[in-house]
Every structure is written in structure tokens, then in C-alpha cells.
Amino acid sequence: xxxxxxxxxxxxxxxxxxxxxxxxxxxxxxxxxxxxxxxxxxxxxxxxxxxxxxxxxxxxxxxxxxxxxxxxxxxxxxxxxxxxxxxxxxxxxxxxxxxxxxxxxxxxxxxxxxxxxxxxxx
Amino acid sequence: xxxxxxxxxxxxxxxxxxxxxxxxxxxxxxxxxxxxxxxxxxxxxxxxxxxxxxxxxxxxxxxxxxxxxxxxxxxxxxxxxxxxxxxxxxxxxxxxxxxxxxxxxxxxxxxxxxxxxxxxxxxxxxxxxxxxxxxxxxxxxxxxxxxxxxxxxxxxxxxxxxxxxxxxxxxxxxxxxxxxxxxx
Numbered sequence: 001x002x003x004x005x006x007x008x009x010x011x012x013x014x015x016x017x018x019x020x021x022x023x024x025x026x027x028x029x030x031x032x033x034x035x036x037x038x039x040x041x042x043x044x045x046x047x048x049x050x051x052x053x054x055x056x057x058x059x060x061x062x063x064x065x066x067x068x069x070x071x072x073x074x075x076x077x078x079x080x081x082x083x084x085x086x087x088x089x090x091x092x093x094x095x096x097x098x099x100x101x102x103x104x105x106x107x108x109x110x111x112x113x114x115x116x117x118x119x120x121x122x
Numbered sequence: 123x124x125x126x127x128x129x130x131x132x133x134x135x136x137x138x139x140x141x142x143x144x145x146x147x148x149x150x151x152x153x154x155x156x157x158x159x160x161x162x163x164x165x166x167x168x169x170x171x172x173x174x175x176x177x178x179x180x181x182x183x184x185x186x187x188x189x190x191x192x193x194x195x196x197x198x199x200x201x202x203x204x205x206x207x208x209x210x211x212x213x214x215x216x217x218x219x220x221x222x223x224x225x226x227x228x229x230x231x232x233x234x235x236x237x238x239x240x241x242x243x244x245x246x247x248x249x250x251x252x253x254x255x256x257x258x259x260x261x262x263x264x265x266x267x268x269x270x271x272x273x274x275x276x277x278x279x280x281x282x283x284x285x286x287x288x289x290x291x292x293x294x295x296x297x298x299x300x301x302x303x304x305x306x
Contacts, residue, residue: 100229100264
């Protein structure tokens with residue numbers, strides 16, 4: 001399966017990265033990692049890229065890493081639709097101090113606009 | 123993380139618990155602050171274990187007893203404020219304030235058997251009263267926009283919508299004037 005993982009710098013993105021790379025290593029999906037500019041994220045693009053490369057090397061997974069500019073949600077949806085991906089994977093949201101799940105703006109946009117199947121990682 | 127807006131006006135000073143009242147089904151309901159005991163914690167676990175999953179909000183209460191316990195341990199911590207509505211030794215409802223920077227996040231749950239009896243309004247007022255006497259200044263919450271009963275309840279006690287841009291509405295209330303040094 002051709003999978004596009006979209007990540008910014010938030011904690012749920014990093015969790016989605018770890019779980020998706022793990023899954024790819026186990027089932028042999030055709031994975032592409034897209035790094036977007038998430039203004040709500042706490043990590044810089046360079047830090048994220050380093051983390052991605054480390055993790056891919058660790059698990060022996062060969063996946064291209066793409067840097068996307070512009071609006072994160074729409075650039076992910078564009079890429080997924082235009083390049084024939086089967087699935088678009090995103091972080092599943094942060095939790096509030098109370099423990100409530102809060103879906104971020106990017107996931108919200110993607111869920112409502114993507115014609116490609118969306119997976120939110122919990 | 124917080125760019126939430128809070129009203130300048132302070133909400134009504136609701137009474138702090140303990141208090142009691144008769145609900146619309148003629149049950150005597152007592153509202154008390156959580157006493158920190160294992161017995162009360164177990165009564166809460168029982169209430170949430172029997173909670174209708176269709177009344178869950180953004181993933182809480184969780185759906186399995188071990189997860190309910192993890193979640194409760196977190197929100198029954200001593201820096202949180204918890205108020206319980208009792209029908210005898212059975213929990214009818216539970217409301218909580220969890221610290222988040224200089225504000226507190228609120229949630230309230232009334233068991234299905236006790237809904238539409240006026241308990242939610244009394245319980246949330248008691249929690250806000252408890253917050254006020256405990257020095258809480260600002261409170262926020264999120265609520266699914268389709269949940270009109272809940273949105274109506276929050277508006278009734280003085281919450282105002284502060285963010286309507288996301289899936290969930292965010293609402294806020296001020297319980298006390300800001301301290302002078304912040305006043306500017």
C-alpha cells in the first residue's frame with residue numbers, strides 16, 4: 001500500500017511517525033514522509049527531519065522524505081491525491097489536561113477535504 | 123499555549139459545597155467535595171463503569187475499567203478540584219477542575235439515571251463555588267457544538283464562547299478579578 005505520512009512538530013506527529021515506521025517495517029508498505037510547517041508544533045523542521053532519518057535508519061525502512069511548503073492541510077491533500085497514494089496518515093490529536101482528545105487544525109482540514117482514506121494514529 | 127480570551131466580568135458567586143437539594147424526581151441529592159478516600163474513588167469508578175458510551179465527550183470517560191482508573195487517578199490528584207453529587211452512597215454526577223497553567227479546565231458528567239433532573243446545574247454551580255473559594259481565577263472547557271443541552275447549561279451558569287473555529291466550541295468564565303500586578 002502506498003502511504004503518505006504527514007507530520008509537523010507536535011507530539012502526536014512524532015507518535016504517528018514512530019507507529020507508522022514500525023508498521024512499515026512489519027508489513028512493507030511503500031511509505032513517503034512529508035514534513036509540513038505546523039505553526040503549533042514545538043520542534044524545528046531540522047529537528048523533525050533528523051528524527052525521521054534516525055528512525056528510518058534504525059528500523060531499516062527506506063522512505064523518501066519530502067518538505068512541503070505553504071498551507072499544511074491542503075499541501076498534504078494535494079500530494080496524496082495527485083501522486084496516487086492509498087492512505088494519508090496523521091497524528092490523532094493532543095489531549096487536554098483533563099484527558100479530552102483535541103483534533104488539530106491540519107487533521108480537521110484533511111478529514112473534511114481529502115478524497116484519499118485518512119488514518120489518525122492514536 | 124494559552125491565547126484564550128476570558129470575560130472581564132466576574133461570574134455570579136455560587137455557593138461552595140457541601141449542599142443538598144431535592145431533584146425533579148424527588149431524590150435527595152447531596153453535593154460534596156471529594157474527600158480523597160478510596161471509598162469515594164471506588165464509587166466514582168462504579169459510576170463511570172456503568173456510564174453510557176454515547177455520552178462520552180472527546181474520549182472521556184474512557185471505556186474500560188483500567189483506563190477509567192488511570193484517568194481518575196490523574197484528575198483526582200490533590201491539585202485538582204473535584205465535586206461529587208450523591209444519592210445516598212451512589213454517585214449521581216461528578217464535576218472536576220484540572221489545572222492548566224494559570225487557568226483550570228472543567229468537565230462534568232451526570233449518570234444517565236440522573237439526567238434531566240436538574241442535577242447538572244446544581245453540580246456545576248457547586249464546582250464553580252468551590253473554585254471561587256479555592257482561589258481559581260479562570261476556567262475553560264470544550265464541548266461538542268451539537269450538544270445543545272451541555273452548551274445551554276454552560277451558558278446558564280455564565281460561560282461565554284471564546285473559540286468557535288474548531289470541531290468543538292471552547293467556552294470560558296472568570297471567577298475572580300485578576301491579581302493587581304497583572305491588571306495593567
